[in-house]
Amino acid sequence: MKLALLADVHANLEALEACLEHAAEQGATEVAFLGDLVGYGADPAAVLALVMARAEAGAVVVRGNHDAAVVASGAETMNKSAEAVVDWTRQQLAPPELAFLSGLPLVAKRDGICFVHASADRPADWTYLHDAVDAARSIGAARADWVFSGHVHQQALYHQAPAGHALAFKPVPGVVIPVPTRRPWLAVVGSVGQPRDGNTAACYALFDAGRATLTFHRVPYDWSVAAAKVRAAGLPEYLADRLERGE
Amino acid sequence: MSSNLQSGDVVDGFTLGERLHGGGMGIIFRATPPPGRADLDFPLIIKVPRLGPGEPSETVVTYEVEVMVHGSLSGPHVPRFVAAGDLAVHPYLVMEYVPGRSLKEWVGKGPRPVEEVARLGAALARAVHALHLQEVVHLDLKPANVIVREDGEVVLIDFGLAHHAHFPDLLAEEFRHPMGSGPYISPEQVLGVRRDSRSDVFAIGAILYELVTATYPFGAPTSQRGLRHRLWQLPISPRRLVPECPEWLQEVILRCLEAQAVDRYASAAQVAVDLTHGEQVTVGERGRRLRRPGLGTLLKRWIMATGYEPSPLDRPSQQLATASIVLAAVATQHRNEQRFQVLREVVKRLLVSDPDRRLTCVTVIPVASELAGGREEEAGTARRIRHLVRLRNWAEPLGLPPERLSYHVIESGDPAGALLEYARVNQVDHLVIGAPPADVPMKGTFVSTRVAAEAPCSVTVVRSRAGGKDG
Incomplete structure (x- = not known):
C-alpha cells in the first residue's frame, strides 16, 4: 500500500492537484491529509470539496490550527492578518464544509501510524516541531511505529535512538528512504500549499507500508495562478508574494 | 533460530x-x-x-x-x-556469490612486490570511488572485506558499518566506542565522525602499508586510548622497513594516512591515478622521510591532537565534485596554437573553482612501426618524449602545481577508443576535447563525436568561434 501524505494545503488548489497527480503517477493508492486544509490560500471551497470526496472514500484527515480557527468562535491565537484570512475563509464555506472541519479529529491512528498536524504530545497546543527534542516528545506521546505530521513547513525526518532521544535528518527529495520499524520514526512532510524554504515547489511524502520506505517529494506547480487568485480575492498581498518566492 | x-x-x-x-x-x-x-x-x-x-x-x-x-x-x-x-x-x-580471492590472502605473508601492491591498490581505490559516487562511505575497509576477482577488479563486501548520505544514520550516536577495525579506522572515525569519504582513503593507506611492509601502520589497538595514537603519531616510514619500496609509493601511502582528512587525497580516484602512474607522483618530504621526527615535533603533534578538530566536509558526491579529474585531450599531432589556446581557456575555467581538482593531459599518437629492434624502439621513445614535451608545453600557461597535473602519451590506432578507455579506467569526471576544424572533410566519425556519445562522464567539445582567425 502506498500512502500519500499531504499537509498544510492551505487552500492552494493548484498545488494540491499537482501533488495528487504526482502521487498517482508514483502508484499511491491512498492519501492522508495532515491538517491545515485552509487558511492563506484563495480556494478553500474547492480544496474542501476535493478533500471531502477523498474522506468519503476512506482517507484519513486530521485537524490543523487553521481548520480549528475557521470553526472556532474566536481566533485569539492568530495575528491580525491571519485573522482576516480566517474570517474571509469562513465566508467562503457552506455549512456542510464547516461541519466537516468541525468534525475533524486532532489525532488519527491506523496500522501502526499516528497522524497528527503538530505534536502528538498535547496536540491541541499546536507545538512546532523545531528540533529533535520536540520530535522526541511527539514520538513518546504517539506510541506508534511511524508519526506523520505537518505544521512546520520544512521537510524533516527523525528517528528515536536506543537511549530515547531523537536524531534529526534532512531528507533529499526523491530518495527512497528505508524506515524499518525497530525504532519509531517521525516525518514532517512539508507544506503542499505554502512551501517556505525558498523553493516554490509543493512538498509531500509517500509512504510505502509494504516495504517500510518513505520518499519525500517536491512537485513544481503553477504558483502564478494560485498567487493571482490570492490577489483577486483581496487577500493580503504578502500571501501572494510568499507563493512566488516559496518563503 | x-x-x-x-x-x-x-x-x-x-x-x-x-x-x-x-x-x-x-x-x-x-x-x-x-x-x-x-x-x-x-x-x-x-x-x-x-x-x-x-x-x-x-x-x-x-x-x-x-x-x-x-x-x-x-x-x-x-x-x-x-x-x-x-x-x-x-x-x-x-x-x-562473487568468485575470487579475499585480499586477506595477500597480507601477512611478508612484503609484496611493488607492482602487485600498486595494481591491487589501484583496483581497490577504483572500487571505493565507485561507492563514494553512490553517496556511500564504507567505514570498515580491511583485507577481509575486499574480494579480488580473477580479472583483477575489486568487489567490496560487508556494509554493516557504512554510512549513506541520503539515509538517516542508524549508527550515529548509537554506540559510544568507535566502530571498525583497529588497524584500519581513521582518526576522525575514532572520534565518532561517520560521514567523511576520506576515512576510506585512510583505510586504503593502511591496507597499502600492510601490503608493502607486512605490518600495521598504527598497530592493532582496541582501546580508545590506543586508537587515539593515530591522531598525532606518525607511522614508521615504509622505506625504513622495506628499502625496496620506492619513494613515490611511500608518498602515496603516507598521504593516505595523514591525520587530517584535508591533508589526504581528496578522492580515492586520485589515489588510483597515482598508483597507476607512479613515475608521475610528485615526491615530497613524505616520500623521502626515513625516520620519524624527534621528540619535540612529536610532542607538538601530541599537543595539537588534544585539540583535534575533524576536517570540514561535504556529502561524498559533493566532496568528489570538487576533487574531480579533468581530462584534456590535446591533439599534439596537429599543432595549432589557436586551437590549443581555446582548449586551454576552457580547461582553465574548469580548474579555477576548486583547488582539489586535477588535470590529466592526454594525447593519442599512432602506433610506432611494429618492427621490433633497437633502432625503431629508440625512435619510438624519442617520439613519445616529443609529444610529452608538447603536452607539457601546452599545460605550462595554466600555472598548475605539479601534484595537480599529469601527462600521458597513448599509442593507439583508435584515438576515440583509447580516450574512452582511459577515461573509464581512471574514473575521469570531465573530458575536454577540441571539435574538428571546420576545413576537415567528414571521414567516418570524428573522434570528438564518438567520445561525446560514448564517454562515461561529462564531455565538453571545444570549438573556436566561426572564422576563427582572430584568436
Missing part, C-alpha cells in the same frame, strides 16, 4: 546449500533461488546474522544498516543485492 540453520533448509523460498563461512557476525551458505525466479541466473549466497539473546544490539543495527545500504548499491564493485528477510521473522541477506 539463525544459528540452527543448516544446508537443505528453505528460507523464504531460498534453499541453503554448502556452508561457506561461520564467523562471529553470522553464517554464510550457498543458496539456490526459489522456483520461477529465472532472473536469478547467477550463483547466490545467503548471509544469516547471529541475532538473538546474548548478541549485542549492535549486531542487529549493523544488519539493518547493511540491508539499507547494500540494497541501494549497484555496479561491478559490489555483489548484486537480491533479497533481505524481515528482521522480526527471518533476518537474512541474499546476494550474488
Whole structure:
C-alpha cells in the first residue's frame, strides 16, 4: 500500500492537484491529509470539496490550527492578518464544509501510524516541531511505529535512538528512504500549499507500508495562478508574494 | 533460530546449500533461488546474522544498516543485492556469490612486490570511488572485506558499518566506542565522525602499508586510548622497513594516512591515478622521510591532537565534485596554437573553482612501426618524449602545481577508443576535447563525436568561434 501524505494545503488548489497527480503517477493508492486544509490560500471551497470526496472514500484527515480557527468562535491565537484570512475563509464555506472541519479529529491512528498536524504530545497546543527534542516528545506521546505530521513547513525526518532521544535528518527529495520499524520514526512532510524554504515547489511524502520506505517529494506547480487568485480575492498581498518566492 | 540453520533448509523460498563461512557476525551458505525466479541466473549466497539473546544490539543495527545500504548499491564493485528477510521473522541477506580471492590472502605473508601492491591498490581505490559516487562511505575497509576477482577488479563486501548520505544514520550516536577495525579506522572515525569519504582513503593507506611492509601502520589497538595514537603519531616510514619500496609509493601511502582528512587525497580516484602512474607522483618530504621526527615535533603533534578538530566536509558526491579529474585531450599531432589556446581557456575555467581538482593531459599518437629492434624502439621513445614535451608545453600557461597535473602519451590506432578507455579506467569526471576544424572533410566519425556519445562522464567539445582567425 502506498500512502500519500499531504499537509498544510492551505487552500492552494493548484498545488494540491499537482501533488495528487504526482502521487498517482508514483502508484499511491491512498492519501492522508495532515491538517491545515485552509487558511492563506484563495480556494478553500474547492480544496474542501476535493478533500471531502477523498474522506468519503476512506482517507484519513486530521485537524490543523487553521481548520480549528475557521470553526472556532474566536481566533485569539492568530495575528491580525491571519485573522482576516480566517474570517474571509469562513465566508467562503457552506455549512456542510464547516461541519466537516468541525468534525475533524486532532489525532488519527491506523496500522501502526499516528497522524497528527503538530505534536502528538498535547496536540491541541499546536507545538512546532523545531528540533529533535520536540520530535522526541511527539514520538513518546504517539506510541506508534511511524508519526506523520505537518505544521512546520520544512521537510524533516527523525528517528528515536536506543537511549530515547531523537536524531534529526534532512531528507533529499526523491530518495527512497528505508524506515524499518525497530525504532519509531517521525516525518514532517512539508507544506503542499505554502512551501517556505525558498523553493516554490509543493512538498509531500509517500509512504510505502509494504516495504517500510518513505520518499519525500517536491512537485513544481503553477504558483502564478494560485498567487493571482490570492490577489483577486483581496487577500493580503504578502500571501501572494510568499507563493512566488516559496518563503 | 539463525544459528540452527543448516544446508537443505528453505528460507523464504531460498534453499541453503554448502556452508561457506561461520564467523562471529553470522553464517554464510550457498543458496539456490526459489522456483520461477529465472532472473536469478547467477550463483547466490545467503548471509544469516547471529541475532538473538546474548548478541549485542549492535549486531542487529549493523544488519539493518547493511540491508539499507547494500540494497541501494549497484555496479561491478559490489555483489548484486537480491533479497533481505524481515528482521522480526527471518533476518537474512541474499546476494550474488562473487568468485575470487579475499585480499586477506595477500597480507601477512611478508612484503609484496611493488607492482602487485600498486595494481591491487589501484583496483581497490577504483572500487571505493565507485561507492563514494553512490553517496556511500564504507567505514570498515580491511583485507577481509575486499574480494579480488580473477580479472583483477575489486568487489567490496560487508556494509554493516557504512554510512549513506541520503539515509538517516542508524549508527550515529548509537554506540559510544568507535566502530571498525583497529588497524584500519581513521582518526576522525575514532572520534565518532561517520560521514567523511576520506576515512576510506585512510583505510586504503593502511591496507597499502600492510601490503608493502607486512605490518600495521598504527598497530592493532582496541582501546580508545590506543586508537587515539593515530591522531598525532606518525607511522614508521615504509622505506625504513622495506628499502625496496620506492619513494613515490611511500608518498602515496603516507598521504593516505595523514591525520587530517584535508591533508589526504581528496578522492580515492586520485589515489588510483597515482598508483597507476607512479613515475608521475610528485615526491615530497613524505616520500623521502626515513625516520620519524624527534621528540619535540612529536610532542607538538601530541599537543595539537588534544585539540583535534575533524576536517570540514561535504556529502561524498559533493566532496568528489570538487576533487574531480579533468581530462584534456590535446591533439599534439596537429599543432595549432589557436586551437590549443581555446582548449586551454576552457580547461582553465574548469580548474579555477576548486583547488582539489586535477588535470590529466592526454594525447593519442599512432602506433610506432611494429618492427621490433633497437633502432625503431629508440625512435619510438624519442617520439613519445616529443609529444610529452608538447603536452607539457601546452599545460605550462595554466600555472598548475605539479601534484595537480599529469601527462600521458597513448599509442593507439583508435584515438576515440583509447580516450574512452582511459577515461573509464581512471574514473575521469570531465573530458575536454577540441571539435574538428571546420576545413576537415567528414571521414567516418570524428573522434570528438564518438567520445561525446560514448564517454562515461561529462564531455565538453571545444570549438573556436566561426572564422576563427582572430584568436
